[in-house]
Amino acid sequence: MDARADSALAVQAEGVRKSFGKTEALRGVDLSVPRGMVYGLLGPNGAGKSTVVRILATLIRADAGTALVDGVDVARNPATVRSRIGLAGQYAAVDEYLTGRENLEMFGRLSGLRKADARARATELLERFDLTDAADRPSKGYSGGMRRRLDLAASLAARPPILFLDEPTTGLDPRSRLTMWSVIQDLVDDGTTVLLTTQYLEEADRLAQRIAVIDRGVVIAEGTPAELKARVGGEGLEVAVVEPGDLERARTIVSRVASDEVFVDPERRRVRAAVADGPRALADVAGQIAAEGIPTEDVGLHRPTLDEVFLALTGRPAEDDDGAAAMDEGSG
């Protein structure tokens, strides 16, 4: 029943199940997170992402299955696991009546640092997260982005090798989100392994080297972003014409390079098809369109987005959380 520890993996989970009352939040989750990368756990609200993180962070116990973090069993040695992880998330769990510096010193000391070390580390983190100016103000007055950065800094006090980030940018404005992204990227460049949950496809695409798509308590797909996109069927070629009357001629041209059916979208005056060799097909089509003198708005290659991946995998869009929202036990 014991998973053999693989030292190349930061997180290894097998058959993890968890129910809350009659609701099955996790129905057998398997996960292998290699070290030194951002690993994305992608899914809509209520898919079970937070539950996975809470089990790995020793906050709750799985009903069945095994999970190893840094090679340590979370159920048998939770205290050891806690000394190797950091946890930060959408609820920005810092003390709002303490200043940024006081928060970092407190969490540093509670992570086991000595007083002087905790103090030095706090100063270092404040600088790194661009919080020095606000360091001695109570965090209650911080903006959402600052609070989230402080929350992330607090999880790094003891330099944990593995970091769990539960929806780190949910609710942030676009600029703060970009800042968070670059901060997370820096962490991985320093050798930290990050397991990140998100419901934003763009975020997973941008940050994660590998992604597990989770839906209704199970992992339904796993791979690199490129692999996942390939599953929807390679590249597409798209032509947008100016005159609706040119649609038929465009369709004929595209059909010569198409590897599958050609779709015509009269409303948006577009013709689209999957192609085997994108660049070559693009050159052919562009040449013929120019030769026939068809005015176009756009001729281009179109790579599938993770939105389309999700739609293809689950039969419904990712942002649609109907029916699944009730399954989210939240994380208070």
Add this chain to the structure above:
Amino acid sequence: MTAARALRDSGIIVWRQLVQLPRIPEVLIFSLIQPVMFVLLFRYVFGGAIATPGESYVNYLMPGIFAQTVAFGAVASGIGLAEDLRRGIIDRFRSLPMARSAVLVGRTVSDLVRNAVVVGVMYAVGLAVGFRPEGSIGAQLVAFGLLLLTSFAFSWIGVVIALSMKTVEAVQSAGFIWLFPLTFASSAFVPTDSMPGWLQAFADNQPFTIVVNAARALFLAQPVGNYVWLTIVWMVGIIAVMIPLATRQYRRRSG
């Protein structure tokens, strides 16, 4: 986890709570307004109609007020913990390699400090409205100690209530409901012999009356009987039951 680590971590949490205290003045102010209102109500509105043979009513009243003040402190302990649970900071604590007992011990110990301040202020308020304790300094300090022991025990009850409830509002309601019968069906405000027999039987033997009687005897230089020992036994008993209960709930609580 060593005992030294548990002590150190609890100390850090006590520090956290005490640093917060002056930054949330409303907590301290509201924990003072309520007992001051009770003093004014009972001293000047009801007091004239309550007979306390051999003792002025204000002398009779104040030890009861002190005891009620520390008992009501349990609600503040519960609400504080419930707020921490709601904000998710407890989740962060639980993800750290810190002593598991530290969050609860830190809270109850820091609430003890707050209650000590509040009782001190109430003592001064009492003097201002005519409270004239005749007990020796030593006896009064013992009374003070018993009140703080009571404060600590009641804080743990508040913590258990907070860990059993899902929302801050529920903690607030549940925190007060049991305190009203306990503090009013007691010797705190009126002598129990004015109550019907069945109620008197309860009032005379419940722990809150015992604390009040012990404190009153010590403050007013009256014979203490067994009340001091009984208070210690009751409060230590409550603490001995509540700490394991609270610790178990804390471990299980998923936030």
